[in-house]
Amino acid sequence: MDLSQIKMVVTDMDGTLLNSSHQVSDRFFELFQALKNKGILFVAASGRQYHSMVSKLDSIQDDIIFIAENGALIKKQEEEVSVTPINQVLKGELLQIVDGIDGAHAMLCGKYKSYFDTKSIVSLEQLKEYYSAFEIVDHYGNVDDEIIKIAVYHGVSAEEYIYPQMAHLESELKVKVSGKNWLDLNHLDAHKGNALGRVMDAQGIQPNEVLVFGDYFNDLEMLQLVEHSFAMANAHPDVKKVANYETTSNNEFGVETILEKLV
Secondary structure, eight states: OOOTTOOEEEEOIIIIISOTTSOOOHHHHHHHHHHHHTTOEEEEEOSSOHHHHHHHSGGGGGGSEEEEGGGTEEEETTEEEEEOOOOGGGHHHHHHHHHTSTTEEEEEEESSOEEEEGGGGGGHHHHHHHOSSEEEESOGGGOOSOEEEEEEEESSOHHHHTHHHHGGGTTTSEEEEEETTEEEEEOTTOSHHHHHHHHHHHHTOOGGGEEEEEOSGGGHHHHHHSSEEEEOTTSOHHHHHHSSEEOOOGGGTHHHHHHHHHO
């Protein structure tokens, strides 16, 4: 594996760059400075909201590119590069479906604030980890913000309990199981692969010059886009089939291990 041509590193966050305690290692920040010194760009790509991503990468936020909400929002140095909102006509239908799934809770994700209804309050502590900027509303019908994603949480398994109820919408939306407990609904064009493609085009970077790390279904498109694609050891088995390489788990510094080789 020849990494000498790499000009950009892209990593998912939860289950990838973050450990199971949702922390970024001190070693990563040391390696980031080495990447910066070599002129290698860094992109954080997550299903998280923008503010939540910044809270994890605050000290380097001015030096990196953020792909948030699965690609629905791209930001660089506080500048909005791209926004891809969800089809607002579908919002009511989607919320009605979620309401019929036992144990499922929907969140409306605007560009910079997420909205929880009173049903979601029971899961508020879990939700705060991923949505640091939020507002609790009595009814989602009262939200007039531009929505870029609907996130659906299930305490047991999103793949088992939510996805089967949403799969029929895949011709109209991106329906992605983004983690054990999460399913995300985005515009068809709002996915990490499309967003990364835009960033690569803007920077004049080719697929063989990018290193990508991921662990779940919402990472598939960006893993398929590049030559140096890495699945984490803790990744979903179907993600491992798509990635060209594998590294150790997020709790065993899988991203840092490869970055060590790069720098």
